[in-house]
Amino acid sequence: MEPKSEGPDCYWDSLIPDALDMLIFNSPGDAEAFKGLMHKPLASSIRLNEFMSMLPHSTINNGRKMHIVDSDASGSAPEIEDHCSELMTATGTNQTQDNFANVALVTSNSNEKANDQLVSATHRTIRRRCLDFEMANVQRKNSDENSNTGSSTSESDERNVANEKQLLPAKRNGDLQRGILQGIGLHLNALAALKEYKGIQIEKLSSGRQLSLPSSTSLQISTSQEHQNLSLVPVSSERELDPSDNGVQPAEDCSQPSAYMAGEDFNQNSPKKKRRKSETPGETEGCKRCNCKKSKCLKLYCECFAAGVYCIEPCSCQDCFNKPIHEDTVLQTRKQIESRNPLAFAPKVIRNSDSVPEIGDDPNKTPASARHKRGCNCKKSSCLKKYCECYQGGVGCSISCRCEGCKNAFGRKDGSASVGIETDPEETEATDKGVTEKALQKTEIQNTEDHPDSATVATPLRLSRPLLPLPFSSKGKPPRSFVTTISGSALFASQKLGKPNPLWSQAKHFQTVPDEEIPDILQGDSSPITCIKTSSPNGKRISSPNCDLGSSPSRRGGRRLILQSIPSFPSLTPHP
């Protein structure tokens, strides 16, 4: 797709223009060494880590943020990705954990149209694999302010900060004022997405929206094509900086333009968007928003509110208070709900990365790695419809469920259930056979469609990744922005978004997320970095270095992003 820019006449200095100006060397000798390096022909075989190893160590330290920009996701992406982790290792593991070492993987839309290629060919050549060193002052500041310690903030500390911010958006304003990149706030609670949840779903970056994460996050994702960044920036800041932001839900990354229209009347009573019904399985995955009429979108009934995002234009809600202009009310209500149930906004589906089968789970037949937090209470749906939160979340029922007549295709409460498409038809009771088979067929069809390349994979594997969009959603809600797996409270977003399903539609681009990648965070894992599966505009996945551990077929050629703690309710940040 894109011409390889690497070649005999390709030099580092052309790829890293102004590199000398951007770098700070500890000594003149380092500068000279680097200068010489820059004029070396860029052999296609050279590996990024090798290059980095040539750099004086001081070059990549000094608390600077390095961006790895790769415009040609198709060709060289894997290499960059692979070496990114090496690079991290080479430059000091600490950097992967502190705020000073920020590595951004910038991917472009490899599916760009031909004309786009022509237009941007030159730019790409330059940008390609460009190492962009950027001051990390902002993050440093954040680190300083958010942490009493001068040393790098620990994961737990960051999480606490993020949580604090969630409830105290005002604090996040400061971040905005520091000049953080503008962007559209991403409610990554859901990103549990990679709540997928564990499966953060980073969706279409091509729309030019930023995915915002807490300032403590070190990962920056952007598309080279439009210079759009998925920045780990406090959502609030984005909102404040974005003049066009009308309080519109930042987290939303809908493909629907209207969702972002500036000046659009917030009134969601507008008849124009009656989202869902028009959504059909292979249709555009427009944003599906709430339709609340009596709750004022201030209760968990409201999907938007529950997801930690503001309602926006596509919503069909009435008397909506879940808007930036009612931020105080929203926050107050949220606090109230949390006081009643601290986990009210936490992901409903929790993965057990330890793979310790729950009591009653049949390791052989149920996706034991994921379960609904509280379990369902289905009486009539037999856990075969999306009324069932377990089913909706793509997880099997567990002992904690109080459902009756459970036939959850992802795993029955009693552990005897068949799983997904591999369900043995004979296993299904004759009485409900029709229904069950229908549901299973639907699931199977969607699995095939959504994950054509994984169609032959054992179902249990797929099912064990509930956070990622599941197949059966014929009306998959559009993700609020992306599916991603995120740490800490971030999961909250992915969850509701997490409702894995909203992302289902987009999940098509993401493939499944390996269990290992899913939120260790949910389990209290202190790992500083969370893996996020995302897709570039062309559906490429961005991955983070740390995720390289372990291999998975689904990862091949994909990219992963690793994001750090994300506020659970970022998008509610006030809007100036």
Add this chain to the structure above:
DNA sequence: GAGTTTGAAACT
């Protein structure tokens, strides 16, 4: 598009 069903959330 309207009406029904369903089960989570909220309330008592």
Add this chain to the structure above:
DNA sequence: CAGTTTCAAACTC
């Protein structure tokens, strides 16, 4: 904690 009510999504026609 259990029962009831309210609510909005999911589903059906």
